[in-house]
Amino acid sequence: MGQYHRNLCQLLALVLVSSISLDANAGIKCWINKEEVRECGNAVPAEYAQQGHTKFNAQGVAVGQKKRAKSQAEFAQEQRIKKQKAEEDRKRQEAEKADRVLLDTFSSEDDLVFAREGKVSAIEAQIQLTESHIEKIHANLDRMIAIAADLERRGQKPSEQAMADIEKVRAQVAENHSFIETKRTEQESVRQQYATDIERFRKLTGIR
Known part of the structure; x- marks a missing residue:
């Protein structure tokens, strides 16, 4: 609105003060209606309560302004921004803590x-x-397999327990190989982590 409209609004507020019985501290509130026309009164109608309004004192001077209520989309966006900032702050604090630990250690x-x-x-x-x-384990497995093979050569069938034991030992071999693979991966992880730490240490201490 231009200066004319602001003056008109103040004048209207003064007129309303004289025509409406109000408490001196109650003030007058002005809002925009559906026709984009400014209206004033001692209370904002419910249908306009969420859009915001300006409050005037008994002399027609603006003394406060209530912002319109946020939409659900705006509120959701605001929450996303707050959450993102909180996450960024958390990561920054963790990085600073890691730097202190690195230099102290x-x-x-x-x-x-x-x-x-x-x-x-x-x-x-x-x-x-x-x-x-x-x-x-392999030596034990080879021995067990040899015994079973010898029985078969003599026309005898190895017992179910003997065959089950062979499978159990094979599983132990596989489990131990898997353990070694895990440890190899762990070694590489250690090397990579220390490579990162060394690079960070150089940066923090100014080493080139």
């Missing part, structure tokens, strides 16, 4: 390399122990 890049090699070596020791265990 390691005083040099060599310390990081030493820690990395220590973890990789510890995993390698587990792998070698498992490989040694597999060799023993």
Whole structure:
């Protein structure tokens, strides 16, 4: 609205003050109706309550403005933005915490390399122990299979228990191989994590 309309609204508010019996503190509220015409009164009609209005005092001076209520879509968008910001803040705080831990734990890049090699070596020791265990299991499996084959050559059928034991040992071999694969993956994960940590450490300490 232009200056003319604002003056007209103030004048209308003054007229309403004189024509409507109001408490001095009640004020007058003005809103826009369906015909895009500004209306004023001591209370906003229910049908316009959600669209916002301007409040005037007894002298016709605007003393407050109530914004229109948000639509469901606007409210949902606002909530999405708040949620996104909260998630960004959480990630930022976690990153800052990780940086503090990194600098508090390691005083040099060599310390990081030493820690990395220590973890990789510890995993390698587990792998070698498992490989040694597999060799023993295989030896036992070969012996069990040889016994069953010898029985078959003599026309005898190995017992169901003997065959079940063979399958059980084969399953143990497979399980141990799977364990080794998992540990190899873990080693690679350790290397990648420390590569990231070393790069971050260099950035935080200004090392090139």
